[in-house]
Amino acid sequence: MDHFQYHEGVLHAENVPLPVIADAVGTPVYVYSEATLRRHARVFREALTPAGSTHFAFAVKSNPNLAVLRVLRDEGFGADVVSIGEARRALAAGIPAADIVFSGVGKTDAEMAEAVEAGIGQFNLESEEEGIELARIAAERGLTATAALRVNPDVDAGTHDKISTGKADNKFGVPFFAAKDIFSRLAGLPGLNLRGLAVHIGSQITNLDPSRAAFAKMGGLMADLRRDGFVITHMDLGGGLGVPYREGEMLPTPAEYGAMVADVTRDWRVTLMFEPGRVITGNSGVLVSQVVRVKRGANHPFIVVDAAMNDLARPAMYDAWHDVVAVAPTGSRTTANVVGPICESSDTFAKNREMDAVQTGDLVAFRTAGAYGATMANTYNSRPLVPEVLVSGDRYAVVANRIDPATILAAEQVPDWLK
């Protein structure tokens, strides 16, 4: 069930009308539904039950808000992090260090040292060089870092080029052809407990065939390594499952994904690890914005809203589609361009879009904004950092404040020679 529904003509998050939040907190504002987050976490977990022993590490990058992490911790999820900053967030939310997976191609020595000392559960090594460094850092401290080798299977996930991660020319993982040699060289290093393999081919995946192909390749590699006597107990299959961004869009369901995984991994005898992000958070959030004015355009009107590409970067970065709906629709429709106030033509959310007619002062909601929304926000054009609200039933709370440009200005100074 969708927890963003119209009741008496007004869009609600669970039982809270969105205008109530807009009045109290101002706009633009991200609004998340706790019930949806929990439901998505449960649906994903249940979908993978047939696959046997599992570990779920929520991809923090998709929505690192502390309250969101707390909800997912409650649902028994660990965390997949790509920086020590994300690791600290996961720990601050109460996620045990042992349930955290540390991925990322550029882990610094300082990050690895802090993570080793914190007892992070698994490092997903993205190169042999990183593995050697990690082993040294752990051994120097008399510790052992648990790790998996991330392999680039050279499979095209069929997603937007900028969010593909599993093709040979993407920076992630070690080349498939070199993986066996690298694994065998790293496996013996003191300070390292290399227990598994990892793969992640991209995000917003809308067809299961590439994942099936990549997982099958990983199964072959694992069998090969086992034949050589290596012990592999964990296989991290990453995240990437796509979500519908348009009303009525049909995508593989978590259940179909789970059935595919169960089929491919039937006789693997490992703990399967997953790093879902968008599938948990995407449809758990909306971005609420107010119409500043409607101005005439050469073809269609421009609906200028108070949200901009600094608040929701996806349309500008990936030409991504977000449904834009009126919070209190009148029933009349229009064709329009939806744009923000930033001085860039890419600050365009929708072009020639058939949508609810809206007027100055009306509220609109950008749907499916819970993943890669607030987390990618910035302060371009000296705009505030967008706030976030979590709704639970009849309650709501601000879970991230709006950061005023004055706070950022206060962190800057003019050097002495210019005074």
Ligand SMILES: Cc1ncc(COP(=O)(O)O)c(C=O)c1O
């Ligand atoms: C290593 C890794 N794991 C997990 C994810 C989460 O992906 P998604 O939000 O598409 O599930 C990503 C992002 O693509 C990633 O790079």
Ligand SMILES: N[C@@H](CCCC[NH3+])C(=O)O
């Ligand atoms: N930021 C991307 C997803 C990146 C996934 C991270 N590897 C998006 O908004 O779709």
